[in-house]
Amino acid sequence: MxxxxxxxxxxxLSKEGRKGYSLPKNHFGSYEIPAEMKRAEEAQxxxxxxxxxxxxxxxxxxxxxxxxxxxxxxxxxxxxYNPKINEEMAALPQFQNxxxxxxxxxxxxxxxxxxxxxxxxxxxTGLAHFTFKPYAGAHGELTGLxxxxxxxxxxxxxARKKVIVPDSAxxxxxxxxxxCGLEIVEVKSLANGQVDxxxxxxxxxxxxxEIAAMMMTNPNTLGLFETRIPEIAQLIHACGGLMYYDGAxxxxxxGACRPGDMGxxxxxxxxxxxxxxxxxxxxxxxxxxxxxEGLQDCFPFVSPYQGNYGVMMRAYAYILxxxxxxxxEVGPLATLxxxxxxxxxxxxxxxxxxxxCCHEFVFDGLKDKSTGVTTMDVAKRxxxxxxxxxxxxxxxxxxxxxxxEPTENESKETLDSFIAVMRQIAEEAKTDPELVKGxxxxxxxxxxxxxxxxxxxVTTYRQLLAENVQ
Amino acid sequence: xxxxxxPHTSDDLQAMMEKVGVKDLDGLYAQIPDAIRFKGDYQLPxxxxxxxxxxxxxxxxxxxxQLTCFAGYGVYDHYMPSVIPSLLQRSEFLTSYTPYxxxxxxxxxxxxxxxxxxxxxxxxxxxxxxxMYDGTTATAEAMMMAVAAGKKQNKVxxxxxxxxxxxxxxxxxxxHQGIELETIPLKDGVTDLSILKSQLAKGGVAGAIVQQxxxxxxxxDFTGFAEACHEQKAxxxxxxxxADLAVLKTPGEWGADIxxxxxxxxxxxxxxxxxxxxxxxxxxxxxxxxxxxxxxMTKDNRDQRAFVLTLQAREQHIRRQKATSNxxxxxxxxxxxxxxxxxxxxxxxxxxxxxxxxxxAHYLCDELVKTGKFHLAFDKPFFNEFYVKYDGNVxxxxxxxxxxxxxxxxxxxxxxxFAVTEKRTKxxxxxxxxxAAL
Numbered sequence: 001m002x003x004x005x006x007x008x009x010x011x012x013l014s015k016e017g018r019k020g021y022s023l024p025k026n027h028f029g030s031y032e033i034p035a036e037m038k039r040a041e042e043a044q045x046x047x048x049x050x051x052x053x054x055x056x057x058x059x060x061x062x063x064x065x066x067x068x069x070x071x072x073x074x075x076x077x078x079x080x081y082n083p084k085i086n087e088e089m090a091a092l093p094q095f096q097n098x099x100x101x102x103x104x105x106x107x108x109x110x111x112x113x114x115x116x117x118x119x120x121x122x123x124x125t126g127l128a129h130f131t132f133k134p135y136a137g138a139h140g141e142l143t144g145l146x147x148x149x150x151x152x153x154x155x156x157x158x159a160r161k162k163v164i165v166p167d168s169a170x171x172x173x174x175x176x177x178x179x180c181g182l183e184i185v186e187v188k189s190l191a192n193g194q195v196d197x198x199x200x201x202x203x204x205x206x207x208x209x210e211i212a213a214m215m216m217t218n219p220n221t222l223g224l225f226e227t228r229i230p231e232i233a234q235l236i237h238a239c240g241g242l243m244y245y246d247g248a249x250x251x252x253x254x255g256a257c258r259p260g261d262m263g264x265x266x267x268x269x270x271x272x273x274x275x276x277x278x279x280x281x282x283x284x285x286x287x288x289x290x291x292x293e294g295l296q297d298c299f300p301f302v303s304p305y306q307g308n309y310g311v312m313m314r315a316y317a318y319i320l321x322x323x324x325x326x327x328x329e330v331g332p333l334a335t336l337x338x339x340x341x342x343x344x345x346x347x348x349x350x351x352x353x354x355x356x357c358c359h360e361f362v363f364d365g366l367k368d369k370s371t372g373v374t375t376m377d378v379a380k381r382x383x384x385x386x387x388x389x390x391x392x393x394x395x396x397x398x399x400x401x402x403x404x405e406p407t408e409n410e411s412k413e414t415l416d417s418f419i420a421v422m423r424q425i426a427e428e429a430k431t432d433p434e435l436v437k438g439x440x441x442x443x444x445x446x447x448x449x450x451x452x453x454x455x456x457x458v459t460t461y462r463q464l465l466a467e468n469v470q
Numbered sequence: 471x472x473x474x475x476x477p478h479t480s481d482d483l484q485a486m487m488e489k490v491g492v493k494d495l496d497g498l499y500a501q502i503p504d505a506i507r508f509k510g511d512y513q514l515p516x517x518x519x520x521x522x523x524x525x526x527x528x529x530x531x532x533x534x535x536q537l538t539c540f541a542g543y544g545v546y547d548h549y550m551p552s553v554i555p556s557l558l559q560r561s562e563f564l565t566s567y568t569p570y571x572x573x574x575x576x577x578x579x580x581x582x583x584x585x586x587x588x589x590x591x592x593x594x595x596x597x598x599x600x601x602m603y604d605g606t607t608a609t610a611e612a613m614m615m616a617v618a619a620g621k622k623q624n625k626v627x628x629x630x631x632x633x634x635x636x637x638x639x640x641x642x643x644x645x646h647q648g649i650e651l652e653t654i655p656l657k658d659g660v661t662d663l664s665i666l667k668s669q670l671a672k673g674g675v676a677g678a679i680v681q682q683x684x685x686x687x688x689x690x691d692f693t694g695f696a697e698a699c700h701e702q703k704a705x706x707x708x709x710x711x712x713a714d715l716a717v718l719k720t721p722g723e724w725g726a727d728i729x730x731x732x733x734x735x736x737x738x739x740x741x742x743x744x745x746x747x748x749x750x751x752x753x754x755x756x757x758x759x760x761x762x763x764x765x766x767m768t769k770d771n772r773d774q775r776a777f778v779l780t781l782q783a784r785e786q787h788i789r790r791q792k793a794t795s796n797x798x799x800x801x802x803x804x805x806x807x808x809x810x811x812x813x814x815x816x817x818x819x820x821x822x823x824x825x826x827x828x829x830x831a832h833y834l835c836d837e838l839v840k841t842g843k844f845h846l847a848f849d850k851p852f853f854n855e856f857y858v859k860y861d862g863n864v865x866x867x868x869x870x871x872x873x874x875x876x877x878x879x880x881x882x883x884x885x886x887x888f889a890v891t892e893k894r895t896k897x898x899x900x901x902x903x904x905x906a907a908l
Contacts, residue, residue: 009583009584010584011584014816018816019816019819020813020814020815020816020819021814021819021822023549023822023823023826023892024892026825026826026829028829029833030829031828031829031832031833033828034851037717037718037853038717038719039594039717039718040719040723043715043716043817045588045591045812045813045817046812046813046816046817047816048816050553053553053814054553054557057557057560057806057813058557058560060577060581061563061577063574063575063577064574064576064577065575066562066563066565067561067565067566069561079565082565085520085523089523092528094528094530094531094532094534095534095741096739097539097740099537099541099545099547099740100545100740100742100743102535102541102877103872105535106537106872107535107742109529109530109531109532110530113530119513123512124514135604135607136603136797136798137798138796138797138798139607146642149646170787171785171786171787171793172786172798174790175786175791175793178791178793178796179614179796180647184790225501225502227501227503229506230503230506256499256502256508257499257506257508261506261508262506263506278564279565279566279567279568280563280564280803280804281563281564281566281568281569281575281578281803282567282568282569282578282600282799282802282803283603283745283799283800283801283802283804284747284801300642300646301638301642302642302643303604303606303607304635304636304638304639304743305744306744307743309741309742309743309744309745310741310744310745311744311745313527317523317527319514320517320518321475321517321518321523322473322517323515323517323518324511324513324514324515324517325517326471326475326517327512327514328512329471329473333471333478333495335495336478336483336486336487336498337486339492340489343489343490344489356490356492356500379571383571383573388574391570408475409475410477411477412482438771440574445573445770445772445774445776446770446771446774447573447770447771448572448768448769448778449768449770449771450780452769453767453780454782454783457597457766458766458767459583459586459597459757459764460583460586460587460591460598461584461587462587462590464767
């Protein structure tokens with residue numbers, strides 16, 4: 001699948017004098033760019049014909065695994081199907097060619113879509129207003145925390161600089177709080193994976209007047225619903241703090257429970273998770289932030305226009321396609337799929353918390369660890385069988401975390417074949433551990449040397465050439 | 471389930487619920503307190519068939535006016551080669567996520583390495599990260615990076631030549647970070663070096679941020695800026711319109727420590743504001759201070775060249791609140807966009823597009839000045855965007871142009887900022903001038 005020639009770096013396919021573009025001739029007369037403005041050395045960009053470029057990137061795509069390729073149970077990332085109609089809508093020239101500074105009367109349709117999407121998200125979350133400025137989930141977290149910080153500042157309540165975060169939280173939570181100039185206070189989790197309410201009460205009693213907010217995902221990163229959420233919200237509100245909902249795990253709540261009803265005041269939504277917009281190899285996503293009535297005046301200016309508008313168009317197309325009839329089936333089906341896998345594998349993989357989960361759950365590695373096969377090995381062996389690996393070594397609560405999220409789009413057949421392969425790997429771990437430890441074997445490349453990459457960073461083609469000279 | 475995205479038949483549901491040990495789907499949520507369970511219907515439209523979705527979007531689209539674009543202000547109507555949309559939709563690129571599993575993500579890792587190489591070439595800097603959200607947030611990240619690198623220095627100087635929208639984003643981040651921002655004023659439309667020097671001399675400055683071309687389209691001369699900053703241990707940050715760097719003196723040549731900006735000018739559709747892509751490049755010395763993903767070269771256990779996410783110890787999923795930034799992923803697909811754009815346009819194409827834009831803008835400027843109603847606000851060199859004062863009423867002029875299907879620049883203060891790209895024809899420009907001359 002990987003052609004040796006076209007699989008090279010585009011720079012290595014370059015030959016002086018080739019071109020892959022065509023531009024109109026200059027009809028404006030001679031306007032020379034003054035020499036003193038110009039760069040001394042030209043940028044060493046490749047020179048390739050069009051077909052070479054097409055073959056090169058087509059070859060690269062063959063070395064990638066996407067949701068369209070196969071099952072992608074990457075926990076916490078909600079790798080659901082990205083419908084094609086969404087792409088078609090986002091590519092409409094009537095929207096693509098709009099300059100963001102166009103006067104309002106020339107972009108009525110584009111603005112109407114923003115309003116319609118906002119209304120839909122309000123209905124789905126139980127909140128009152130959304131800002132679409134944030135470009136991604138982490139950007140949404142930051143925007144939400146800035147909103148909260150602005151709220152306290154607006155009331156002259158300047159001492160509220162602490163954010164309570166469960167120890168199981170996504171790494172972005174503490175990082176976003178730090179960028180917002182806030183301090184993290186960690187609340188412990190109980191053995192059952194839920195927030196330790198007593199520990200929280202202690203924190204609130206000690207530091208209540210300094211608490212800006214509590215930041216949570218619900219279900220949490222273990223895929224477990226925080227059943228004491230009404231009391232938690234009450235406790236935080238009583239001490240003057242606000243409740244922030246990290247929308248990373250919103251998917252299983254569609255049709256089940258709205259963050260607004262749980263008692264949250266501010267939240268972000270990852271449109272690229274719950275609302276089916278493609279992850280694009282890492283982005284663009286979108287992280288609109290919703291708030292309760294009254295907080296919308298506290299939204300910060302975190303980007304110039306309407307955020308990643310093209311992503312919003314896709315999300316709205318998805319919401320329309322589902323409609324009120326099917327959007328409420330998303331959560332239950334995602335939840336059923338996750339529980340089905342969990343129940344089918346818990347005899348061979350270690351399930352630290354054996355209870356009903358939401359959209360995802362976490363194994364703590366193989367049940368039988370005697371041969372030394374790790375979660376990393378299991379993940380790599382899965383690649384051999386044509387599956388993307390689950391999220392590994394997160395959450396940090398367990399040593400060998402293996403976090404599985406199937407989404408609602410996967411059929412029983414897909415799940416059954418995944419379960420069979422997971423069992424097969426567990427078997428291999430006993431009978432032929434070296435096979436698993438040496439995986440993957442069937443992928444375009446084998447296991448990579450992370451240490452070499454970090455010890456001696458080569459991150460550009462120019463550095464690569466210098467390397468070769470040495 | 472009777473729906474195209476859900477494969478579950480009623481037999482499947484039965485078998486699966488049995489395995490899980492629930493009687494119905496509601497049983498999956500028994501742990502949720504009843505008082506907060508959502509039981510009604512969402513206030514949403516009824517499901518729509520594909521045809522109905524299309525009809526609705528077409529209807530909304532018809533309420534947007536398609537205009538011939540002479541607006542810039544950070545967003546430019548450049549040419550997009552037809553190869554790009556077709557390749558960008560390859561679903562192996564589109565539907566994958568961050569390349570955590572290097573063995574099945576070499577496509578993504580490989581193009582990010584190419585992207586980093588190209589950004590470093592265009593900016594004249596040593597290294598690049600894997601991309602950021604957009605130019606404004608990348609500039610905010612540069613501001614925070616300067617402060618983090620500067621230890622106790624907490625002040626950042628920002629040229630008044632920065633796009634006000636970028637400045638507003640900086641103000642937001644600075645407020646919450648407790649960073650003090652101070653404006654470096656302009657003199658005759660360009661950043662005043664002597665004032666910068668006196669601001670630096672007061673001490674406590676972590677960095678200075680300038681823009682090239684600046685918000686008025688003026689190509690500034692930054693001779694002496696980097697030296698002035700470095701004398702006071704401040705970092706010099708240059709925000710540039712990346713397409714113009716095909717021709718213009720680079721941030722690297724100006725002695726910048728960090729180069730940031732938006733990649734939108736490399737053919738990305740304007741799309742009402744996004745998605746675009748932010749770039750960030752820096753000197754090798756600062757690599758461990760840089761936010762965002764970085765891809766590096768390495769080898770696999772079969773001794774083949776391979777690419778991998780590297781230097782992850784800087785990032786939020788490892789460092790949590792001590793990370794260099796909260797940024798999680800990159801704007802990967804848009805990075806692929808500009809990588810393909812630069813592969814197609816190549817060394818010559820980017821220059822040709824920049825030269826055409828330059829020529830078109832200067833032609834428009836000359837023709838407008840000839841009407842006797844327009845005057846360049848500053849006697850300074852510009853690239854493909856320029857700022858003019860108009861003798862008549864700016865709003866009335868905009869209205870007349872709109873009626874003719876022309877987006878006649880962006881109103882800024884009491885003047886107009888016009889931008890021209892290689893997409894604008896001589897006929898389109900003449901048409902604008904004819905209306906403006908009336």
